[in-house]
Amino acid sequence: MHTAPVLAVLVCHDGEEWLPGALSGLRASTVRPWHVVAVDTGSDDSTPELLEDAAAGESPVVDEVVTLARHTGFAEAVSAGVAHADATWHEPDDWIWVLHDDSAVEPHCLATLLNATEASPSAGMVGPISLDWDDPRLIVEAGLTTDTSGHRRADAGIGTSTGAARGTTKEITAEQSTEVLAMPSAGVLLRRSLWDRLGGFDTELALLWDDVDFGWRANVAGSTVLCVPMARIRHARAVATGRRGHAALDAAGYPGPAAAQRAHGVRTYLVNCSRPAFVLGLPRLAALCVLRALGFLLLAAPRRARAELSALAVVFRPAALRRGRRARVPPEGTRRSGGVRGLFVGRFRRLSNGLRAGALYLVRRSVARDAALGILAGQPSRAQWVPPDRSGAVAAPMAVSPSGTAVSRDMVAVPVSGAAPAERTDEAAPAHEPAHEPSHSPTDESAGGAPVQRPSPGTDGGEHRLVFVEVDRRRILAATLLAPPLLLAVGLTALALFVHWHRLGLDLAGGRLLPVGDLTQVWSSYLASWHPVGGGTSAHAPPALAVLGVLGAALYPIGGPPAAVALMLILAAPLAGLSAYAATRRLAVAGWVRALVAAGYAVLPPATAAVEQGRVGVVLAHILLPPVTAGIARVLRPGLAGDPAGTRWLPSSVMAAVGLAVLGAFSPATHVLVLAGLLLAFVLVPSTVRMARRVASMAIVALLPIALLLPWPVTLVTHPELVLHGIGARFTELPVQAAMLFSLHPGGPGALPIGAVLVVAVLVALILRPTVRALAGLGIAAIGAAGVVASQLLAASPVAGGQERHPWPGAPLLVVGLGLLAVLLAVAYRREERRSAVAGVPRLMTVGAAVAMTAAFVVAAVQVGGDGPLRDADTTRLASAVAEDLARSGESVLVLRGDDDPPRQAAGGMPAFGDDDLPLPEGAADRLHGWQQAMVGAPGVPRGSDSEVRDAVAAASAAGVRMVVLPHGVDSAGLLEAGGELVSPAAGTADGRRVVRLNPAGGPVTLIAPELSRLAIGGEAPPGDVETNAVAPVDADLPDVRARVSDGAAGRLLVLAATHEAGWRAEVNGEVVPIVRAWGHQVAVEVPTRESEVVVEHAGTVRNTLLLAQLGAVLFAVLTAIPSGRRGLRSARDGGDRETRAASRPR
Template sequence: MERSLPPVSRTAPVLAIVVCHDGENWLPLALSALRRSSVRPRHVLAVDTGSTDATPRLLADAAEDPGPDSSPVLSGVITLSSETGFAAAVAEAVAHATERWGDPGSWLWLLHDDCAPEPDCLEQLLAVATKEPSATVLGSLGLDWTDPRLIVEAGLSTDASGHRQQVATPGEDPVEVLAVPSAGSLVRRDAWDALGGFDPDFPLLREDLDFGWRANAAGGVVLSVPLARVRHARAVTTGQRAADALPGAPAAANRAHGLRVFLVNCSPFSFWLGMIRLPLLAVLRALAFVLLRRTGEARAEFAAVAYLLSGRGGLRAARARRRRNPRPGTVRGLFTGRWARLRNAVRAGVVGLVRRGVENDVALGRVPETVETESAWVTPEALDARENRPVGPDALPAGALRGVSSRGAGLRRPGTLVAVTLPETPAAPVPDDTAPDETPPAEEPELVFVEVNRRRVLAATIFAPPVVLLVVLTALGLVVNRARLGLDLFGGKLLPVGGLGELWTSYLTPWHAIAGGTGAPASATVPVLGTLGALFAPIGGPAALVAILLIGDIPLAALSAYAATRRLRVRRWVRAVVAATYALLPAATAGVAQGRLDVVVVHLVLPLVAAGIAGLLVHADTRWLHVSALSAFGVALLGAFSPLAHGLALAGLLIGFVVLPAPTGLARRIASVGIVVLLPLALLLPWPTVLLKHPELLVQGLGGAAASVSGTDLAGLDPGGPGAWPIGVAVIAAALVAMVVRPTKPAAGGLALAALGAGGLVLVRVVTAVPMQGGAPSHGYAGVPLLIIGAGLLWVVLGSWQRGGTAAVPATWLPKVMAVAGVAVFLALAAGAVVVGAQGPLRAGERPSLAPEVTAELTASGRSVLDLAPDATRQTAGRLPHHGDDELAPTPGTPARLAAWRRALGQGDAPAVQGAVAAAAAAGVQFIVLPPGVDPRAYPPLAKELLSVAAPTSDGRGVLRLLPPAGQVILISPEQAKAAVTGGPAPGNAPGVSPVRADLPDVRVRVSEGPTGRLLVLAAEQEAGWKASVGGKPVPIVPAWGHQVAVSVPQSPSEVTVEYPGTERNLLLLAQLAAVLFTLLTAVPPTNARKSKKRGGHPVA
């Protein structure tokens, strides 16, 4: 396509002004471009603002008379101080030109020393100005200095928060915009004089946006001309030179000036509202940037707020000056509104997905079809030699910036091209001891342009592997869990989950009224559920979170595995099939069906933790602290739910540290390993103290003991119980075939992980221990080790698909056969999950609860419920057992005592029942919930006047009310006290027992005068940590009936205090809080200061 140009004279009435400051790197090309311009300005003035490099010499040479055959490039050079801003420099040049020549021209052409106009740039601007007489400001298209295929500047706009917005110009027609960049802009001189030029309060940055706004408001038209092009290095904004005219950092000035542009030009209502809204939003953004470790942007936001609130912006004076000028024009439609920003964000996200997909294909050796686009920059030497000059989409990548409409709604039309950086694969360097230790300069990455068509957009969004995984496996998960759909699940190993307040109270209190009372810290699962459950407060809180984790285990685990394998050079669909297979491992479906939350969480987190640890061991990453902190957080999450998984992860880390060669320096590697080993322990405080006292948790986990499993089930990766078939043998077979057919280096990591899981399986099946809640010695549950084994085997399979390396494919048809076999394994696991996944005790519906009158009595008294459930005996205060109660370590004698009460109540012997009821009442029990099917009416005749029948639970279980006088605290007579401390039975209905109104664990009562030998007895198990005082003096704790806390009361009236302060635990919580803050600050990846500074103009569709 040929472009016809209107005939114009060789010299135009234009005053060109070139503002320079330390620009020796770009100035020669800029002056050369001016020399070769097809239309010469009448005068060219250069303004040097205190340059300290070769810029003054270059300007002086350009201003010298070269001889009779040509004229100098510059008509003169003005030298100003380095503190002079761009606005003041231009104003000085205009004043100098007027004084020197009288009428220097009817147009001003503003240039920077780091911008080089195309030879016909000025010609194109003047041609458009001739066709559009109302145009007062015309702007050029800015191209990247090093890669002119990229557009870095076009039209400008702003939003209501003062953020600069780029407005693209698709095609070759001029587009009306709010403003244009000052580099290469052409300004009508009479409009310049009427508006007073650039605002001098903008020394650098945003002066062009303010001037364009004022020009539009004055009734003029601001046009962006895509056929007029300049190369622009953007030296200040890309950090290639210092901004001496600014008092602070350029980023801070840019943000502050952006706010000032909006506030000095907007309506009065928007101004007063903005003075409240903008500082508040800026502070919120700054805090968010601090959390994201984007400290430069946070400082810019804080500096902008200080700029506004300190009055340095001169807002009211600037608004008064603008009111003096007529404002017949409008900027309506030229703003970037909320919907336009939303569209731009969505479009940028889609293009980012397309770019990432293309980059992945390129990394796998699949080079996409590229669009050969000619550089939009035309060198002066090549302009005359080229016959047919492409314009529009043929010469300019239309996707280089966001598409726009001509006026009105901001950015609309999507671009058609996207730039993709080709990955660099340098050859391995040959060691040379004689070579100097120098780092070669980084090379610019090579770019290719690919078309953003419908196929690529669909492939990157709707049909992207993660999206397909999420949709398909979500549907599969709903089918598998069809019998338990709901947001409140319980059954099996999962007790009903309490609310947010209950969870946090349980975690922060030093003493728990569970199992007769214990000062053991709550499990680390409680704060995890309490924190994440807060996000689901509108739909049920922690209970909804647990339900979503269980029902959504299949799709969530698949996405976790897919994300964890992103570093592998494997096709995305292969990764997706392997991730889906991992999601359907038999151990995972069985864990869900049996309500084993620990297994489910390990299933979700394991791939990410394994990938993080592997990355620390084999990859050299400059963000080692960030990766270490994230890995430590993942290990802590594993440890919160599964001590066995925590131990195996640390074992794998330490073995890898010893065996594998170090990719980085030894000191950094030791620091990384130390963080991953020690930081999780600090994050889990004070829970590790329980593990030291109860090492059986390492084998049995939080789920407790498990029944023995046959070797056939274990060979099929089935841990036993409902919810799974032993068809995991197909995964084992697939891994064996993959190792034989194409052994690769990544497969070794999978074998190591599988071996680690096998070691954990041996530990679980060989070691027996008494569970923490009591009972016969037993094995642990094999679900977690089998998950690790399955993950390792699938890692082996995935490694056989790795691109590159020395392992070759034996036959071309083999990958297709392997793909079919992989899909068959996935379908087999899916079929098994659909058939048996709905089985198991986990269910949804109304959770079991006590009758309202029973709950009211418990609330008034604060006493306990003894729950004789089929699987365990539990004593809980004020309610039925909830999730987390079984994870509280009881005092040493509590499990045996509860088991003895259960045996006595089940014998049917009257003396045994009476003794158990009396002991339970003395320990604070008010109601007994019987096992299912047991008739409560059989007990009152056995216990005489110690029992009565209460209203049953919501699921029909019988409930007994204990009648002996009791409470959380009781005062017993000397006779009963003597029996209590000498091993006698509990008093039951015997006289001498007086309930005291007090709440545990902090008891402060005043006893009246009475006989010597009385005891104040608490319904709390005796353990270390209790403190008592009488009349302000410490007294020893006396055991009542061998296990309860009691204090001897004197004869005279006294103030008795008994408390459980938990000081040591509080200190551990402070240490945990410090560890959490450290993790939050270091887990966020630091911003790369060099990232995209030179490539800030990547095409964006």
Template sequence: MTRPASRVAPPTVRTAPALAVVVCHDGDEWLGKTLAALRAQTLLPRHVLAVDTGSRDDTRALLDAAADGPDKLLDGVLTLGRKAGFGEAVATAVDHAVRRWGDPGGWVWLLHDDSAPEPDCLATLLTAADVAPRVGVLGPLALDWTDPRLVVEAGLSTDASGHRQTGIRQGELDWSRLSGADGSEPADRFEQSTEVLAVSSAGMLVRRELWHQLDGFDPALPLLRDDIDFGWRANRAGKVVLCVPSARIRHVRAASREFRGVDAGQHPRITVSAPAMDRAAGLRTFLVNCSALSFVLGLPRLTVLCLLRAVGFAMQRRMPNAGAELAALRYLLSGKARLREARRRRSGRGSVRGLFTSRLARLRGAVRRAGATIVRRRIEADAALGRLPTVETRPRPVTEDGRRPVGPDALPAGALPGRGGVRRASGLRRPAERIGVVVPVEAQLEPGLRPSPRPRPSPTRRDGEVKPAPDLVFVDVSRRTVLRQILLAPPLLLFVGLVLLALAAHVGRFGGLEGGRLLPVGDLGRIWSEYLATWHPVAGGTAAPAPAALAVLGSLGALLWPFGGPHAAVGLLVYGDLPLAGLLAYAATRSMPVRRWVRALVAVAYAAMPAATAAVAQSRLDAIVVHILLPPVLAGIAALLVRGRQERGSTAWLSTAAGSAFGLAVIGAFAPLVHLLLVVTALAGFVLVPGHRGDGKRRVAALFAIVLMPLALLLPWPAVVIQHPGVVLQGVGATVPEEPVSITRLIGLAPGGPGAWPILGAVVVLAVLAGLVLRPARAALPGLGVVVLGVGALVLVRSVPAIPLTGGPALHGWSGPALLVIGWGLLWALLGMCRPNAQGLVPVLKPSARTVARVAAVAGAAAVLALCVGAVVPGRATPPRDRLVLASTLTHELSLTQRSVLVLPYDGSPARQSAGRAPEFGDDDFAPTPTTPGRFARLAGQLMTGDKQGVRDALAEATAAGVLFVVLPDRATADRLHAMANDLIADAPATSDGRPVVRMELNGGDAVLLSPELAKRAVSGLSPPSALGTGGIVPVAASPPDLAVRVSDGPSGRLLVVAAEEEPGWVATVGGRQVPVVRAWGHLVAVAVPTRAADVRIEQPTALRSVLLLVQGAMVLFTLLTAIPGRKGR
């Protein structure tokens, strides 16, 4: 007999005395999951109301569907305007519920349309509230919407600057969902409830009595920061605000992350961005709720802070953030915040001590975030290479029988009556010592299991299966881990090792840098006055533009002014060449998927290149600057050519283009040949490297920036380079003859001269050749292309001589900069062959790949060690010490009289003349007038080897040109000159290197007034008088380039002669009327003087130079600001 089926009664639905309010605004993307999560609650609220604030998507349809039918979830749907705030929506729902049901429950549960509570969220919150009568507000642990393993909020706080604080660092994990690899429970799980300043309004559970007592959320905060303000007021009312991590909710945070627009509280004609609204609300929340003293001091403090932050954001091109700071400041100072009125309405004397985020807590948090960022980036870089940690990378879910503590055990000390205890110092929990790093799943595959690059798999499989989500790697960020990551990081070890190497190489060179191509460097004021001046007292005087290298040296000297100015800048470049070049070379390869130790070895090899050690030993600033800046500039150019395929739609290329152009301009200021070579590289790359579809405008703009921006930064120096091609081949620095270099040395990357072993650099060439045989790869092609261009530059330098700016015979340039380009190209190609799974040009030799890799690693380390030894032993060679330091009495006299010193050729260096000082760095890079080099050569020849009359004429000509002292090459020349000149010269103290100095005894000066007889002789092109005591020469107390003198009555035909080379540009006025400038003694500036007393003015116009300097300064400022990297996208 069949027994009748028994009727199974439907399960009873448990409800809680709570009113749930769901506020919606254009959230149909997330609302479905929110309603499903609300329906799945194990303990449902007694009533559920939804408030739609004018949504324009499908939100209303979803709400109507949930409020209809037998299994309806919502008890009603209310509608407000789009500008209604969150607090207004909740208040409307609560008032409606009271009118409709009388007692909708003792609790109000607030939900956003982008928040999905877990099934036991409400039950856990109510359980915690039942055992804590003092609790007025509770909030769950907020998890990431897309990956609930990540925690985003665990209570809220604020600081004295109005910033929102969550106590959660990026990548912090919800360990309740995970366990260790051995099944053990981690110690830093979110279990203990904590007393906080506030909790997020998404999932907030608040007593309805407290809600009415506090009049709900502040109407002045329609959307953002209303939860912190409400929690602060609840604490001041004597209630406890509790974060219950056992209750969890997933939250998108769509408004604060700008996933949707902000309409609440907007002006009809003015739209305020979410960052601006959030910043203004944060400042108002602090000022309204803080103490009276903090309020009085806070207004001026926050005003200054907002202005400084706005400037900082603007420099980073984060214009929305800068605008937010200014908008918040305008909101406060305009009176719209109504701070006094709001402070009068605040009641209660409850303390928030310990819940507020102090400055020390912010500093501690910043240090922790920095450490976590270092570890996270290290893991992401390893994941890009297919290598991940093997510890705790595959956690298992917590067993279902694992229970979370609830009730009194879950409450903090002080939450229950009668319990004592001390609150947490920061108000928020301390971040965990382990975080999660998101990595792609395919990053964990072995190299042999990676898919072939052809054919490429489609993003979605044919069976419709979605690509797996990224996995997490769990990383320890304790002090020990962070300290290990910092102290054992290759950049730090690289820098420390290269500093020690530099100290060993320069142990005998400290104290004096001059020598070789480096003349003594002037002080900061003199360098800048020389660069900014229109006319320069060098080589008899010239109005040619100053070399841009002076501006670079002056700028760096200004930064190092407390440590010695330009002298410290030169010392930094020379002594710090090894560590700076190595560190920048390492940083330039950061985008290459190569192991860090390989990059570090390559950086050391580049830093110890023979051409670099020779450049340092010979004090060649042009090659040193190329050595330091070449890798980052080439890396920037490469990034501009390929970035469109990696970061489509990104504007990061702008800062890269500006930074590369600035570095290229600095290189061009010292080594125009390398500048030209890099421009050719950019042009060739633009033609040969294919771009992304729709990326043409960006590539063209980047190309124009690379080509044209450095020229604008160097104005007007490029005009000199174009007019004098010798500067391109020889670079900037003192003119010295170059030694011939054999082919063997060039193959060994040695440019000749002291400081480098001849064939040591051949190990780099051999390494690249071996790599091409064993592991040819397409990634090596860019480096090989740079090698080809460098070889072309080397051939040009060694085969084409050019006349230097100082005149004389044509000279070959130094091959060091070209060899540096070749060396970096070889190392770049070598790095391309070291990439894992590099796409080969031909099949790779695989039978003994591991053995070959080990042998290559040992050989590479040995080669780098050999290069380091080669940098120390021969690098100690000191350049010829032709330091020209005049006696202090002579230096003082020159500075007072502004007369000139003439230095005759010595050890291959040319003749030099400078006024008011001894020759300094940059003098050989001023383009003289066309006749000056020949005149100097003739003067030097007559003074050193001429007959008696020729010597006397040369001394008279030098005196007329303003020369007071002559520095002779040796004592024999001095004795011969004394025998020829007799009483026209007198001995003076010798220079620091022992060269004799003579004083001119003929009458002269920087400006002289000639009698009519001598004036006729001067304008006829004859030589000046060489007899001692000749009359008709009256010195004038004035110096070029700006002379303003008043002459008295006198005979007709007088001539005012200025010791400056005559060239276009000089303007003379007599009595306010412009008069022609005539040529005296064949090359000097002169003006005819009238018979009556008159004011005579001779000057070089500065208008054009000033305009060019303004353009250059504006371009420098624009480039520097643009080069600051912006914030990365989300």
């Protein structure tokens, strides 16, 4: 047996699971250390007995056992082991070999490390690469480095090496030793003279990062740190992966390994960096930690947030940091000229690592999908634990080329579940095959996020396999630039820009879309208890305004809510296509087939018509229907989301409820259809989840949206016509024939009656490949068809008044289209049995039908693009001078219509999105319609007589109207002639409509004389005098009016341009007084003869209470909708290893 002047220090802590393997590795080592000291830090399992047995017998593996307190840190334990060896043998060894109880060296590890030190005499710290404990094909650590934010990376020593002197990057082979910043402490070989000079590991670091700190100091002291890829060690990383705790972390006050990782990473950087970097790093890292903590809280990752706060606490202890920096000042003449330059992860390297990791992440996703579909040609295998003393004799499998010969290109290991790949091979590579560099998920810390769980095919009881796949250009292109979702997004975006090129902009209006207000206007309108619309109403504003407010806040830099609506309309096709593609990600259907079906869904005739006609509610339903339907499917069948037991039922249910609430905010009819489908599926679809949990999930999905939409459901119950007609401006609906409905044509511009192509494609698919999976899609289509029938049987007047009309059938037709396309996906579902040439013919014919359908829809979308009334909102606005006058005075504008629907009245400016969804008080719509009839008439009906025109002008002026916008094509000459001195011309709108100013004295709040008060209280028509002292405007804003009136005659009235309804309250000098009606419908208060303070306000107590309930529902949804990430084994691995580990690569 060969020995070497090496002191091995084996640190143990509750390691009974791994310690036998560690001792076996030491026993099988080809070169044995002179002395082996085991340090047990208060283990409360069978570790002490195992060490005692290892130290006994004729050929003991361990020479001495040292027992320390349970809270002893790793650095203290190693120092105690070295001190004990010095006291026992009095002659220090040349090297110190640090070992963990959860690590097992391979037989040639120590010999290889010693050979590396002979080849590089300046080396003071050398270490092996670490392989996964359960599967030695996977590399978990290969040299350590860090970045300027204290994030640890474990891939510094393999794949690429950054030269310390030149700062260049070069490819290396597995036989080359690589200069790195540090090596992991498990298996690291330290020169004893360097250990004594640096004082060993930093005992301020209770656990974790002691190796990076020592390597940094070693580099600064002039010593070389090498990663030796030919030396191997198996490492379970039990603390970092959460497989065991450690009392040292508890004693140091850390809530877990993640907190220790971040805190020690920040401390290591700050105590070792240069002085300028230290001064700049304190505020930079403080801000970074705060931002990351907030981000993790938003992502429902409280442990990660606490870890950032632990790092923040380190930044706010500058005295301790300065003390650590003073302890690291090297002796004179020992600092290298280059220091540690080039050994860090710089900005460009972080960027390149992120891009490369992103590409490999996409490759893994692609491989996993191919494996699930059974079309992957690769090598699957289950991991089998190989004892360390036999690992050198066992061949490690690697990827093979189609010819069966081994290849040396990069490979990735992908864990897959369920179906096995189509081909298997038993080819094996020699045990000494070079190990490839570790790879990283796109959310690795180097890329700015949290790393995903690495492939772990160990003995956790899962049904996972590892598939080794060669990574070549073809596979990278297929997973990135030629990936189906990318091609889908690019193609649909190009189509959308081509179709809407003439209306490209960030503020659109037309059809059922009124101009959208800015962020302040949208939120104030939603939160207000009274709205100056149609003469004033206390109706509840639609929750669509709140959704637009949230989206507008995110898009505030580019335009706010108007930009959100414009982007939603212009990019409706790519958004809907991507949502459909993402919603089907768990189906065993080829990606390009899913992309083809998603493209067909994106350009369904009802969807293109909805965009052209400005139907925002239907457009949003088009985008949200696929994910909402998929979410409900996961609630009903949790196995579709990989959770057959339904353990994640609460987040799934809440997410589905949130999506359904947003859908209901814009399209109540679609909300009703989805709920109907949910109830039917609950009764008909079997599930493996307990009934109590199913009922709870159903209750959340059905009832939580109601709470999230408060107080809007109250309005829907009292005004069911809102459910039929949905959100948006009143719009003249064209009659739809039954044949058009069968072809998915909803009526109006923006679509062609070609939907029958989809029906034919579905029939062909079902005939060629009948399957029971198509029942779900047929059920969805049947629910949509029921909605279409209901739309043709029911009719109602819009909530803001007008003739009865049938609702637009576009939304239920979208549900029909969704169901039919789901049938196509069900037919394209890959069978479990092996495919044959005969079975492939019907499938190809089915796909061909889908291609023809999608092509027909795309051609139709191009042909009808631009036919609808949707256009730039600037064309609907008033002239700037007129708009400023209205905004300043708060007076109203009356927008007359060319049909028989009532006009719109809005205060302070033109009507805006949401105004037509407010129910008006009783009689308001008829009054507005009467004014319109008198001023301009109606189709087939002439305007009123001159006296009727003057009466209408006087009544409108008394109600606060200052400007009247005439319909398109109507000349103002007749109105000006009939109105006489009561009217005058004003600047027209940008789209050519005429505008008339009303001259009678008036305003939002007026004080009228006793002679007019008698007329007002008596219900007489206002006289409409232009020059009179009987009407005095009051400077006050509605609805809360506070005015001080002077002494005057008895009988005066303070009149508000607001319709009388419940909720108004008045006080005079602090005493409640009754509200009276003025001019038959307006709010008025009688004013005393003496100087008085008059207060008139509208109470919004009920609405405010409902808004508080809504806020509570929103908070509940936010706190429960996003899973916390504790899923099975992941809950045990949420420690510091999330900051350190990278997705492993095969050897």
